[in-house]
Amino acid sequence: xxxxxxxxxxxxxxxxxxxxxxxxxxxxxxxxxxxxxxxxxxxxxxxxxxxxxxxxxxxxxxxxxxxxxxxxxxxxxxxxxxxxxxxxxxxxxxxxxxxxxxxxxxxxxxxxxxxxxxxxxxxxxxxxxxxxxxxxxxxxxxxxxxxxxxxxxxxxxxxxxxxxxxxxxxxxxxxxxxxxxxxxxxxxxxxxxxxxxxxxxxxxxxxxxxxxxxxxxxxxxxxxxxxxxxxxxxxxxxxxxxxxxxxxxxxxxxxxxxxxxxxxxxxxxxxxxxxxxxxxxxxxxxxxxxxxxxxxxxxxxxxxxxxxxxxxxxxxxxxxxxxxxxxxxxxxxxxxxxxxxxxxxxxxxxxxxxxxxxxxxxxxxxxxxxxxxxxxxxxxxxxxxxxxxxxxxxxxxxxxxxxxxxxxxxxxxxxxxxxxxxxxxxxxxxxxxxxxxxxxxxxxxxxxxxxxxxxxxxxxxxxxxxxxx
Numbered sequence: 001x002x003x004x005x006x007x008x009x010x011x012x013x014x015x016x017x018x019x020x021x022x023x024x025x026x027x028x029x030x031x032x033x034x035x036x037x038x039x040x041x042x043x044x045x046x047x048x049x050x051x052x053x054x055x056x057x058x059x060x061x062x063x064x065x066x067x068x069x070x071x072x073x074x075x076x077x078x079x080x081x082x083x084x085x086x087x088x089x090x091x092x093x094x095x096x097x098x099x100x101x102x103x104x105x106x107x108x109x110x111x112x113x114x115x116x117x118x119x120x121x122x123x124x125x126x127x128x129x130x131x132x133x134x135x136x137x138x139x140x141x142x143x144x145x146x147x148x149x150x151x152x153x154x155x156x157x158x159x160x161x162x163x164x165x166x167x168x169x170x171x172x173x174x175x176x177x178x179x180x181x182x183x184x185x186x187x188x189x190x191x192x193x194x195x196x197x198x199x200x201x202x203x204x205x206x207x208x209x210x211x212x213x214x215x216x217x218x219x220x221x222x223x224x225x226x227x228x229x230x231x232x233x234x235x236x237x238x239x240x241x242x243x244x245x246x247x248x249x250x251x252x253x254x255x256x257x258x259x260x261x262x263x264x265x266x267x268x269x270x271x272x273x274x275x276x277x278x279x280x281x282x283x284x285x286x287x288x289x290x291x292x293x294x295x296x297x298x299x300x301x302x303x304x305x306x307x308x309x310x311x312x313x314x315x316x317x318x319x320x321x322x323x324x325x326x327x328x329x330x331x332x333x334x335x336x337x338x339x340x341x342x343x344x345x346x347x348x349x350x351x352x353x354x355x356x357x358x359x360x361x362x363x364x365x366x367x368x369x370x371x372x373x374x375x376x377x378x379x380x381x382x383x384x385x386x387x388x389x390x391x392x393x394x395x396x397x398x399x400x401x402x403x404x405x406x407x408x409x410x411x412x413x414x415x416x417x418x419x420x421x422x423x424x425x426x427x428x429x430x431x432x433x434x435x436x437x438x439x440x441x442x443x444x445x446x447x448x449x450x451x452x453x454x455x456x457x458x459x460x461x462x463x464x465x466x467x468x469x
Contacts, residue, residue: 001029002096002152006067009042010079012095013069013088021067021077030089030146031065039064045071045085046142053085086141090176093145097177103155105177106297109162109170109208110185110224111201112345114139116282117185117290118161119318124298124311129156136319137339139163141172148177157301164204165194174211181300182208182239183222183293187229188344192379202229209237222296224289225250242300244292252296254278254288261363262325263356269295269312274305279313283323283335284352286345321458323352326465331443333366336461337450341375346389346450353448354396366444369400371433371460373451374407383410390414394422400440401425404433405455430456434463 007023010016017023028040034056037043043060045053045068057068057076067077069085069092081088097103106121108114115137122133132155134147139161151158160177164170187202195201213219219239224230226245234241244252254267265288266279280287291312298308317324321339328334333356337349350370357368370393378385390411393401395418403411404427415424427433437460441447447464451457 001150002099004028004096006042006077006079009069009092013079013081013091015069015079015081015088017078018073018080019067019075019077021079025066025077027066030149031060032142032146034060034063034065037061037063037065041065042079043068044089044142045069045074047071047084047086089145090141090172093148093176094178096151097148097158100151100153100155103151103158104181104301105158105160105179106181106183107160107162107174107177107179107208107211108183108185108293109164109205110183111188111205112340112342112348113185113286113290114161114163115319115339116287116317116322117183117293118159120282120290120294120312120315121159121297123315123318124294124308125157125159125301125303127298127303127307127311128301130154131157131159133159134161137161137163141169141176144173145176162208167195167200167204168207170204170207171211174208179208179212180218181220181222181297182212182237183297184208184224184230184233185290185293186224186227186344188342189378189381189385192377192381194377194379196379198229202233205230206233206236209233209239212237212239214238215240220300222293222300224293226289242296244296245289250292252292252299254292257285257288259285259355261360263352267291269305269309271295271299271305274299274308276305276309277313278309281314281316283325283356284348285355286348286352287323321461323349324461328465332441332464333446334461334464335446335448336458336465337448338373338455338458338461339453341373341450341452342378343375343385343389346372346375347392349448349450350389350393350396350398353398353446357399357446366446367399367442368397369402369437369441369445369447370398371402371404371437371447371449371457372408372411373404373455373457376407376452376454382407386410387414387417390416390424391418394418394420394424398422402427402433402436404451404457404460405429407455408451430459433457434460437464
């Protein structure tokens, strides 16, 4: 991060120094949790649904924070603003980004795949120089500015992952880190309970491409040609449109796709003047689309095609519990994809499970397990969506389906409705699911664990791999 003082912060956010805050005091980091404040941090007093961080500012300062960024006067050194500390944090990030004229901001949004794509992006565009990208899923009005504040004069690319819970959210995030390149991955049914329809989700996701500058100023909208709602965003942008995907209409395409014995995809990257082989180290055919989005951005930034392909082939999964594959001492393969889930991402994970379990020239078929928990925020269509993924599992011939929790009961109904050889089991909670799987799993089996984060299914994956939570 750049050198900052409390005086700089106050000037950037339109705040005032109170409580003994000195303008020359250096700020060397940021914290939103009073329990983890470090020496030199500015503590951001976030007012949440259940807690008001202003009440913990004293604890943060006692832990080393130099001041609080607050919306009311406190008994500790503070930068006080008249509106909201989170909005002030956004203004501070925008001020810092604005001081970096050579910085390229790449914004990424989509219903699924944002974090995996962000991780890939950071490992490819580093060819240009230092990159700042979010840790985990720092894609909210708090996480995005905290990421942006890590840039300094040497940073060449800022990768901004942008999530949304409603209309206008991405438009706001684009005011914090104005993108020169905007990438829209897909429009699925994640959060459809909050948005009301996929069409409303598309309106929100398209706010990213509306924010890119005109093509004459270098603005580029990178859109998924294989998703009709994404491709239809082209008229909404002033930037130059680049399509990627498997479609013949895409300028950046994948052809000659393959899958290795472990379920890792390969393809030939095709773009104007480019035809290069790529062998991903990530699992699942859905990663091809993510890789193409990254390739489209990298090529736009001037990275040669052969280097793009080489860096894609060397990239690894960087964020926890997203198609995180490990093998136990007894030879069970565990696919921990328990960070989040929606119908589209569950089906993609099931396809990966089937590929990883299939017989190959060097080994027989392996028994497959799909341990599926609740997918949250699906609204009135939740029951039908859970039944649909249960059917998808059985139709793909998954050997064992375990539906965990009342919210996932539709998974069991859907799988049972297909019939066939799939064995369907129900677990009331995670501990019971651990008992079911651990009691029957055998060496060579492949176990997929997938649910929305709130379901806590990562505990099952960790129990199977004997890694403490």
